[in-house]
Amino acid sequence: MKLGQRLQTIAGMVPAGVTMADIGTDHAYLPIYLVKEKIVARAIAGDVHHGPYLSAQNAVAAAQLEQYISVRLGNGLAVLQPGEADVVVIAGMGGANIIAILQACPDITSLVQRLILQPMIAAAPVRLWLHTQGWQIVDEQLVQEEGKLYQIIAAEPGAGPLDDQSLYEIGPRLWQSRHPLLRLHINELISQRRAVLLAMGGSDDAVKSAKYREYTRKLNALEEKLLCL
Ligand SMILES: C[S@@+](CC[C@H](N)C(=O)[O-])C[C@H]1O[C@@H](n2cnc3c(N)ncnc32)[C@H](O)[C@@H]1O
Incomplete structure (x- = not known):
């Protein structure tokens, strides 16, 4: 199974062996890829809308991975039990929606070991939220796909606001690594x-x-x- 470059880059930021949850999974391409490639043994694919939920269910069934990927209908992290997922991916949504999802279930968010977030817009408020809520940004990537530039942010529990305010917009790790697409x-x-x-x-x-x-x-x-x- 071949993913587009955006989802492939997100997949590359999921540590091997974890239980991951893909919130707003839609087609469930990401969890299917991660399980098929044996990067993770178990995944949860959640979506709040019926159409994407059915599409995820069908895709998981077609790949015969029902035993390894649990497809769930529900809002944000409410589809998870506290501590059930080590890594949570929220990709392809606006920054405000991502923040709302993370804020809505503090008992679940607080037990996650790594968040991988790909806001379509408003990445700066997402970074600000992370840094004020006890998360530090540990990795960031830029991906260009079909003429559009995507920002991907990985965060883990850790403290500290950024000294340089402009890095909330640019991305501290993108700046630090002088990412090839930074300019x-x-x-x-x-x-x-x-x-x-x-x-x-x-x-x-x-x-x-x-x-x-x-x-x-x-x-x-x-x-x-x-x-x-
Ligand atoms: C554009 S798709 C992104 C699909 C996939 N994550 C990706 O990046 O390719 C956004 C998906 O997020 C779902 N979604 C939006 N808000 C959500 C929420 N609060 N909880 C769960 N899913 C949500 C939508 O139903 C839709 O399927």
Whole structure:
């Protein structure tokens, strides 16, 4: 079974031998791959919507892996018992939804050994949430697939906020490792900030607002980072 590069990279961040849960699994490609490749012996595939849940069930049955992959219908981490999954993957959702899922079941989240998160948007609030809730980012990857750049964040229990605020946006491990796609990533962040500031520039009130000053400061910080590369 061949995964796309995004899911393949996520699979590469799952340690061997763990029990993993794929929350928002949809087609269950990731748990099927991990079990087929004998990277994990057991997985849980959860989804809140009936269609994706059925599609996961069918895919697991077609692969004859029902014994190893438990497909469950339910909201976020509520499909898990506390301590049941060592590693939780939440991929392909917005950052706000990912944070809501992690916050909704503290008894389950607190017993997870590794989170692997792939926010489609709003990665900075996810990093901020992790660092304020006792998680440290231990690995980060960027993947370019079909012209789109994806950020993948792995976190484990550990303390400490980031000294440099711009790293919540960029990603501390992406910066530290000077990831090969880092320049492209920072340029994308700069373009997004410029577009927001340009839109706000149409209103005098918006230009005078604290938000405008904050966004300008963040844009300057990103531009400075780019100069350091
Ligand atoms: C775009 S798909 C991503 C599928 C897969 N994780 C991937 O990255 O390719 C998002 C999936 O998350 C599910 N989802 C959204 N919110 C959820 C929640 N609170 N709990 C469980 N699943 C959720 C949706 O039903 C959908 O199947």
